Amino acid sequence: MLLRLRSRDGNFRLEFQPTANVSELLAKILETAPNADLATITISNQPRGNEVLISTLKGQNLQSLGLKHGDLIFVGYKAQAASEAPAATTSAAAAAPSEAQDASKRPWEGVEEDAVDRYWRSQDGKIPRGRDSRFCKHGANAMCDYCMPLEPYDAAYHTEHSIKHLSYHAYLRKITPKASSSASVTSILPPLNPPSYKVKEPCPTGGHPPWPAGICTACQPSAITLQSQPFRMVDHLEIASPDIVDRFLQAWRLTGLQRFGWLIGHYEPYPDVPMGIKAVVEAIHEPPQEGEIDGLSLGLPWEDEPRIRALAAQASTPLQIVGYIFTDLEPTEDDRTKLKYKRHPQSFFLSSLEVLFAAHVQSANPTPSRSSFTGAFGSRMVTAVLTGTEEGGIDVSAYQVSEQACAMLDADMIEASVDPNIMRVKEEDREEGSARYVPDVFFRYKNEYGLDVQKNAKPCFPLEYLLVNVSHGFPQNPAPVFQSVKYKIENRPGLEDQSIENVLHQLAEIEAYDVPVSSQGGDSPKRQALATFISDWHLIAFLGTTGLINQNDLQVLIRVATAPHEDKASVLDEVLQTEGWLTLMTFAREVAPKRPSGQTPSSGSHAPMDTDIPPEVFDQIARAEAGGSSSAGGGIRICPHCTFENTDGGNDCEVCGLPLA
Template sequence: MLIRIRSKDGNFRFDLAPTADISELVAKILETTNNADLTTLAISNRPRGNETLVSTIKGSLQALGLSHGDLVFVSYKTLEDSAPKATPLAESSQTAQASGAVAKRPWELVQEDPVDTYWRSKDGKIPRGRDARFCKHGATGMCEYCMPLEPYDAAYHAEHNIKHLSFHAYLRKLTPTVSAATSSTALLPPLSQLSYVVKVPCPSGGHPPWPASICTACQPSAITLQSQPFRMVDHLEIASTDIIDRFLHAWRLTGTQRFGWLIGHYEPYEEVPMGVKAVVEAIHEPPQEGELDGVTLGLPWEDEPRIKDLARSAATPLQVVGYIFTDLEPEEENRALTKYKRHPQSFYLSSLEAVFAAHVQNTNPTPSKSSTTGLFGSRLVTAVLTGTADGGIDVSAYQVSEQACAMVEADMIEASVDPGIVRVKEEDRGEDSARYVPDVFFRYKNEYGLDVQKSAKPCFPVEYLLVNVSNGFPQNPSPAFRSAAFAIENRPGLEDQSIERVLRQLAELHAPDIPECSQGGDQRQRAALASWLSDWHLIAFLGMSQLVSPDDMKVFIRTATSPDLDDPTVLDALIRTDGWQTLMTFTRETTPARPATSAPSGSTHTPMDEDIPPEVFDQIARDSAGQGDGFASAGANERVCPHCTFVNTHGGSDCEICGLPLQG
């Protein structure tokens, strides 16, 4: 049932069950108060008089005579006003109770992403220079023609072709300017998550719960689909082109589609007022079965907790910021070109992909102090690698709206045969899967330019659920991971990860011979080892090799993602770990002995490679370790790996380090 509250903080409404205890109502009242003294909190059925202390009331709301729609008047004193009258014991009790009241406010316990903390510390104003035509003041003055604009200014967004407000600009539009006289009501979070699910039990308490019965108090309102005015992420940035190239390598070799989770972090995006961008540092590919026209995978994937924990331990903490998949098909006449499948006359995201995106966003909400539940929306981005009009390959990025997420959560929509159409499900009153579907409408302009409202049943265009996200690559790349040469996970038969390959590469890099920086050593070898180690796929594989402990893995990934990777001392903490020493022990045991250059004294045995000059072995060792200027070049009979620059001088079509096809 609905209980209305009126106090000096404002008017409030709470949905409570008739059988709810009075303590539940008191807890909700405390959420609206400002430092209330619980010993003075009283309620009444009149604006003046008949006040009763809540500490003396017990029982359910129904037993106390409260019914649906009743108005309750609340009065209290603040702790500062009543503190001199309180004994030390009562004071400590009040403090504990006040702490409990604060703990019941979910938005105050939220730990937001650093990018949210950054924008909350800024005013977000858009600066403007002095207008020579209209400004009549001096250089230090300001007028309406040159004063900064609000981050949600409509004219600025229209001029710069910005379709959606950024999330924090949208919050500034909803939140009034805070002042000393601002009431606690205005300071309450302005956002609440959309929900199209029937309220069970009904707040009125006047009928059996759904699906037996339903009323206006528990049923969701009619839905009008409309373009979302804001977006949670404004830009998707891929830190390096190598990330996409390595992801596409599987499709180029097999022709089957691939799926991967985007590992990265969020940063301020200055191209949009108070904008946020998702920076992708790696793509992790879960177990999957690629097909010519799609991908089959399971959710949640088994390795998800380990991967997320590993990403959080990076030098700059990383997280899953989205996912990417390929939708590529070669042209029939020219196999070197790709088909142009996603365009205005076709679709951008199919209805099946939009429903999947809503599922993923629902399971990855964003912590926010601006929501009454402490959670609002999601920043996970959907990225698609698809063909372009000129036969190339490009990235497109999207999110689905909050309406789409709420409709999927209420099991109201599903994919249709036509990829550009979403189907609205029929109502179901079954005991096992009760589904209530309210009226759904969408608006569009007809052939006469008139705004028309149309029922979305049984279907509507998928574009009403999409939010566009721009994307691109940085002008000056500075990726967290320097290498992408190691074999990628979950590509059986195409790229196989093995500890033997890791040990062989460590031996080729002379890793067992590299000491801590204070003990000297070849700095070029240290640099080559640091660059090789800075590979997401390598670090993720070592974490499941059972040779490195979880604590040591945190040191491994902090070293691999260190911004000071060129510092000679960056490897010292890694070398001191037990996990590294274990790897070095196995490397020494599995490394074959270097061929002898001459026979031992007094021996009658002649080695097979006695006639090979030692300079040849030295040259092979230098090329394997990546010494010199860092770029390998092929001779007449040599082949070069395009990814790790390893030079193969003794035959073979695949690189001995990363396993990729050689060139030359």
Template structure:
């Protein structure tokens, strides 16, 4: 069969047998190249992107999917330019092929989120019922009027006002149907990360690298800004209204703005074909300085890795799914109402906020098998608490497009004084900056309804970078964390966290007296303690006290996020840890002890101790200390009960607790 090759050395044709090994094709390609390094030789089904190293491909041409007349694009690096790189590739290749193993490509090593694994196992088709007007077949038949629709069907999305395709529907649209004649290059990942940076060094190798020189082979193409056809996340769901209320408490008390990271997980979102939603279970507030009209935030924050590891260890693994901030200002005439600042005539996200979102999304890519690098896009959501038209407070959610992330990475854009406008930076050829800015355009409809293209230099509307995300609360809330009473971190002066407060509350809950379920105990006390522990801010604080080891903290977070806190055994694993025993020791030492003579002396009288009213213990303590009528004040003899060791200083012959005769 005939295989066509296109490389920077020209166009070539090779006549090979369908059963020929791919190594034969590689050998013929190397004959046409000029000093090519075989370890950097890559093939693709298109001029740019989807390159696959031939060193990672095994099999013959037919099994790879190559058919008669297929065009294969070839790229490589000259031997002298890639000598160190070639040694590394050769080393890894030898390791990978040891014992007959095949080297895996980057996207094959990716461990995707469970929600991606779920959607990859589904066909995603939209079912339709039998149409009584057009369907002429029986109930078991199917025709074009009732057959399921593809998840990317444009008419369905328009009918249901779905502006963006979900990520997996978009991938399904790009991926060709698999058949026996499908080429191997067509089965490569359909996506590659967008980049507007100059390629250094230049692939042609014919001139000094940027900023000394530039050519069409290394410079980025012109950019046309357009609405992104897909979105990485389709819906933001906040598990409980209490989460937002606790977050707003700081603004209500101080009037300063607040920022928090959204801790949660991803789930399928059935309202959109093959959709994904982010479910928020808690808001963690990093160190920050709030102002009336903004805030200052440090990135990365001090406890970032610790918080991420703690979240991953929960019973249902959690992660950072986005961030939220307030932009609230009371009205001057009515302080009970908030100002309506973000609307179609103003802006939704300011240019500064959009650039910040691009920085955060670029730093947190999503592991996906649909990209040639194994990473693509980001699912981090930007949520804003802002005023509404009726003076209330509501949540708005957004992402920024892949174009926005690529422009920020290339240092092409900056914020402007007008929050609704983004500025395009000037080109800079200095060695410190070395910024290249290609032509940037955006399209819009003018007053005559005509589609017009306009240069984005020096500025363009921020809406071209935004992707809308719906949001809401569940109808039947079932949050992972059952409590929201512990003070929130990094609110000095407003809410203070202290270990003394934790120990005091543990004592009030009788935590030191709660044994493992196999030894009995009060189930109501056990359930109350489990519910109190199910608080993200409490667990995160205990992780900073150094009283509990990292391994024991994993047990604690799994206990706090257990789906069934009413289970009698839910606390058993935690009670057995050394960290919990240490915490209970501190609780006993900091809690006022009962007087020595006020309780039963033996284990056989445990039930009697539970029946004694607490007020009587207080009276015993006062009497033992000589307060309120002790032995000296009464002037009588002290008599003791031989059964429960109760000391009677008020006279009488019988014990006030058990009724047995007293001994003098």
């Protein structure tokens, strides 16, 4: 078959067998471009876009790539340095197959996706429909156009159910070409390519100095047309229990200062949206911060982040940071029990500064994806705001920012403005060290006459083009992973101070040191109370900083604390038998209230050392006193003053000399 090649070196017509290996195509390309850097050669079916490194297609033949007679292939590459150029074309062509085999693998191969992504990839995702009594004229086992399942991206279904955005996997199904025997080379490649608005450095043509000294159409980014993102990476934010939010709000209620917290949770399928995903929040971890009445400040990255991520990942259901939450609450002047309604369609939902922060967090936490050329696409980090409602109460609002927002921030194109609902576009900067190229930016809207109008986004544009709404709610039957939210919360100095003494006193109150392993019996309510006490995220996160519990024992603790509710008390034995727990119980016993030791001796010199006496001795004393220590026939009599066991039958203790009775 005949294939046409087009590169910077010209147009070429080459003959191949349909079963020819891709290495033969590579060898021909090297003949037409002897100065090409092998590792950078790309092919595409378009003049710009969809470029694929030919080295990642090793082992495949031309027919399997969907190439057929007369196809036009666009070839791109970077030029080698003069000293690295091959001595002869024939030697380069001969080395091509082996060098192609040694090339790096495709970046998207081997990506470990989240469990919820693996689940949706294993499902067909179609929307089932029942039989329509008006139009279906077939039998019960048949199907027609009126009752056949719909694709997960069906526009009519989304409109009917008021679903504004496609889910991530529904969007993937929509843009992924159907696989077939005659599929083109692009159909077997990832359909997603993260947007980038940066100048390509070095320029693919290699014909001029890098930016800002030079720029051309090959390396400059195209003009940007802002538009609402049609899909969202997370469809719903679910907070496992209202107590989690109420505990978070307690700091604001006591101080009036705004608070910030990272959302610890996991992702699950969301059945209310075709192929939907929800983020389930199990805890809120508060990093070091400085709260103010009208805002707050915190540092990124925060020092404890690696430890918190590692601890969350060791839960029985692995947890991770799924987003963040902050308060924006202000009481009204006339009624301090009600809150101002600050965020609404006539003001703003997220300020421009908050959008920049959200874009920064999302860019730093990409989602692993086998559907992206880079092996990652988008982010599932959710931004949640606790703010006043129109009725004066408190509600949660959840958002994400678009991929365009993240790409514009990465290109240093945008900045916050004084108006919270407006985003500014920065000016172009050609100075060395701070060079910034800003392409043309446009947005479309309907004017007062209902006409679709395109407008230049410089110097500013509305934030609505960068926001993606996420629904939110609480489960009808809460079953949070962590059963307790009572322990003191971290990084609240002066308000809630965490200390090991506080933990020991609480353990002593529930007599945790007297909880035996299940094989030895024990008080079931007491075991349940202890299981509930340790099932607290803030407690476990604090114990990891005390040095009393090693990492292995901490893994056991977090695993038992996050076990299913019906299993918590039964798996408690794993914690009770760890070395770290035994150490804690030793200290807890020391701070526990002392038991009564019987009569007080007449002389202070004979005061018993209660702390050195085992608990069993107190029980023996109680039994002896209850049964009468002066029983006829003598026997063993325990001195109530020094606990010595007297066997001589006398009335005075052999050691201290005090009366036994």
